[in-house]
Amino acid sequence: MEQEIIMMNWRMAEGGMDMLWKVAILTASDKGSRGEREDTSAQVIRELVEEELHGEVVEYRIVPDEVNDISASLIEMADYFQADLIITTGGNGLAPRDVTPEATMKVIDKEVPGLAEAMRYAAMQRTRKAMLSRAVCGIRGKSLIINLPASPKGVHDHLLAIIDQLPHALYAVSGNLSSADEFE
Amino acid sequence: MEQEIIMMNWRMAEGGMDMLWKVAILTASDKGSRGEREDTSAQVIRELVEEELHGEVVEYRIVPDEVNDISASLIEMADYFQADLIITTGGNGLAPRDVTPEATMKVIDKEVPGLAEAMRYAAMQRTRKAMLSRAVCGIRGKSLIINLPASPKGVHDHLLAIIDQLPHALYAVSGNLSSADEFE
Amino acid sequence: MEQEIIMMNWRMAEGGMDMLWKVAILTASDKGSRGEREDTSAQVIRELVEEELHGEVVEYRIVPDEVNDISASLIEMADYFQADLIITTGGNGLAPRDVTPEATMKVIDKEVPGLAEAMRYAAMQRTRKAMLSRAVCGIRGKSLIINLPASPKGVHDHLLAIIDQLPHALYAVSGNLSSADEFE
Numbered sequence: 001m002e003q004e005i006i007m008m009n010w011r012m013a014e015g016g017m018d019m020l021w022k023v024a025i026l027t028a029s030d031k032g033s034r035g036e037r038e039d040t041s042a043q044v045i046r047e048l049v050e051e052e053l054h055g056e057v058v059e060y061r062i063v064p065d066e067v068n069d070i071s072a073s074l075i076e077m078a079d080y081f082q083a084d085l086i087i088t089t090g091g092n093g094l095a096p097r098d099v100t101p102e103a104t105m106k107v108i109d110k111e112v113p114g115l116a117e118a119m120r121y122a123a124m125q126r127t128r129k130a131m132l133s134r135a136v137c138g139i140r141g142k143s144l145i146i147n148l149p150a151s152p153k154g155v156h157d158h159l160l161a162i163i164d165q166l167p168h169a170l171y172a173v174s175g176n177l178s179s180a181d182e183f184e
Numbered sequence: 185m186e187q188e189i190i191m192m193n194w195r196m197a198e199g200g201m202d203m204l205w206k207v208a209i210l211t212a213s214d215k216g217s218r219g220e221r222e223d224t225s226a227q228v229i230r231e232l233v234e235e236e237l238h239g240e241v242v243e244y245r246i247v248p249d250e251v252n253d254i255s256a257s258l259i260e261m262a263d264y265f266q267a268d269l270i271i272t273t274g275g276n277g278l279a280p281r282d283v284t285p286e287a288t289m290k291v292i293d294k295e296v297p298g299l300a301e302a303m304r305y306a307a308m309q310r311t312r313k314a315m316l317s318r319a320v321c322g323i324r325g326k327s328l329i330i331n332l333p334a335s336p337k338g339v340h341d342h343l344l345a346i347i348d349q350l351p352h353a354l355y356a357v358s359g360n361l362s363s364a365d366e367f368e
Numbered sequence: 369m370e371q372e373i374i375m376m377n378w379r380m381a382e383g384g385m386d387m388l389w390k391v392a393i394l395t396a397s398d399k400g401s402r403g404e405r406e407d408t409s410a411q412v413i414r415e416l417v418e419e420e421l422h423g424e425v426v427e428y429r430i431v432p433d434e435v436n437d438i439s440a441s442l443i444e445m446a447d448y449f450q451a452d453l454i455i456t457t458g459g460n461g462l463a464p465r466d467v468t469p470e471a472t473m474k475v476i477d478k479e480v481p482g483l484a485e486a487m488r489y490a491a492m493q494r495t496r497k498a499m500l501s502r503a504v505c506g507i508r509g510k511s512l513i514i515n516l517p518a519s520p521k522g523v524h525d526h527l528l529a530i531i532d533q534l535p536h537a538l539y540a541v542s543g544n545l546s547s548a549d550e551f552e
Contacts, residue, residue, distance in 0.1 A: 096359045
C-alpha cells in the first residue's frame with residue numbers, strides 16, 4: 001500500500017498529464033446504439049473513474065450487442081487509443097443477445113479471473129442476482145479490460161468492489177512496476 | 185424480484201403447460217450405467233426441481249464417465265428434447281475418469297462462471313471439500329446446463345445455492361425477457 | 369474426513385516410501401534464474417509441503433518468466449519425475465512478463481477452478497491485493513499443478529488455504545480412490 005503511494009507520487013512528480021490513466025468506455029446495447037435509451041451506466045462509470053481513480057475518459061462508444069462490433073471496438077480502444085483501462089457495460093447476462101464476455105475473450109491475451117470473482121462476490125452481498133453476471137476481466141497488450149453489467153446500480157456495485165486495486169493493477173499491466181513480484 | 189413474479193404470473197396466464205420448465209437429468213457414473221448403484225442423486229434433483237422450481241423432468245439418463253457419451257447426451261437433451269434446464273450429476277471430481285466438466289465445455293456456447301462459483305462458495309460452508317468440485321455451468325442454445333457433484337448431499341447443497349436465481353436465469357436464456365438489461 | 373484418515377492409514381500400512389507424496393517446485397522468476405534473488409518462497413513451500421503434507425520434494429527448478437521454459441519444466445516434472453504435486457511460485461501477476469498461468473493452461477488436461485477460487489478468497493481476507501492473483505490449478509495426467517504467487521507471504525496464505533484438501537485431491541488425481549464419487 002505504502003509502495004503504491006510512493007510509486008503514484010513518483011509518477012505524478014515525473015510529468016503532468018501522464019499521471020492520469022487513460023480510460024475508454026464501451027456500452028454494448030442494441031437499444032442504446034439506436035438512441036432509444038439514455039446511457040446512464042456510462043455516466044456512472046465516468047464519474048467513478050474521474051473521482052476515484054484519477055482517470056480521464058479518452059474514448060466512449062455505444063455499439064449493438066454483436067461480437068464483431070464489440071471486439072473491434074475493444075481492439076481499437078486498446079491498440080489505437082492506447083487506453084490503460086477499458087470498461088464495458090452491458091451484454092453480460094444470459095440472454096441470447098448477451099455476448100460481451102465472448103467478445104472480450106476473443107481479444108485478450110490473459111485472463112484476470114480474480115477481478116471478476118471479487119466483483120461478483122461483492123455485488124452478491126446486495127443482490128443475489130449478481131451470480132448471473134458473466135463478466136470477464138483480462139489484459140490485451142498494455143490495456144486492462146473489465147466487463148460490467150448493464151444497470152447503473154450493477155455498474156456501481158461491481159466497479160466499487162475492485163476500484164481500490166486498479167491503480168496497482170494498471171501499474172503492473174503498463175509495465176511500470178520494475179518487478180511485479182514485489183507487489184504480489 | 186417483483187418483476188420476476190410479474191413475468192411468472194403473466195406466463196402462467198398465457199397458457200397452461202408451458203409455465204413448467206422442461207428439465208433433463210443426466211447422471212455420469214460408470215457403476216450407475218452398469219446398474220450397480222442406485223441413482224439417489226438424480227432423485228434428489230427431481231424432487232428439488234419439481235418442488236422448488238415448478239419444473240417437469242422430460243428426460244433422464246445414466247451414461248458411463250466418457251466425454252463422448254456425456255457430450256452426445258447433453259446435445260440431444262438441448263437440441264432434440266429442448267430442455268430449458270439440463271442438470272448433470274457425477275464426474276466432477278479429480279479422478280482420472282471424472283470428465284463431466286470437459287464434456288460440458290465441449291458443447292456450450294457460453295460459460296456462466298458465477299453460478300459455479302456461487303455453488304462452490306455456498307457448499308464450502310458445509311464441507312471444505314467442495315473446493316474440489318470442478319463444476320461448469322453454461323448455455324447451449326436455449327438450454328442452461330449445470331454440473332452437480334455425485335453425492336446426494338453434494339447435489340442438494342449445490343443446487344439449493346442457486347435455485348432461487350434459476351427462474352430469472354431460465355427466462356433470460358429462453359429469450360423471454362424483452363431486455364436482459366432490466367434484470368441485470 | 370474419517371474416510372480420508374482411513375485411506376491414509378491404509379496407505380501408510382501398505383508400504384513405507386509411497387506414503388510420501390512426490391512434490392516438485394518450480395520458481396518462475398527472471399531475477400531468480402540469474403541468481404540475483406534468494407528463493408525464499410520456494411523454501412516456504414518446501415517447509416509447508418514437508419510439515420503439513422508429508423510430501424517429499426523430488427525436484428526443484430528456477431526458470432525465467434518465459435512460457436516455453438515454464439511449460440517444458442511442468443511437463444518434465446509431471447511426465448518424467450512423476451510428481452504427484454507440482455507447485456509453482458511467481459509469474460502470476462498482471463505485468464507483461466507474468467505468464468505462469470498461460471504456461472500452466474497449455475499443459476493441463478483439466479482445470480480445477482475451485483482451488484484457485486478458494487486460494488484467492490482466503491488470501492483476500494489478509495490483503496485485498498490477492499484478487500489480482502491469476503493463479504490456475506489443474507491436472508496433467510496423474511499430477512496436480514498449483515500456481516502460487518511470488519512473495520513468501522503470498523505463498524504461505526495461498527497454500528495454507530487449500531492444504532487440508534490436498535491429500536484427498538492427490539488420492540483422487542493419482543487414481544487411488546476406487547470411486548471419486550464417494551468423496552465428492
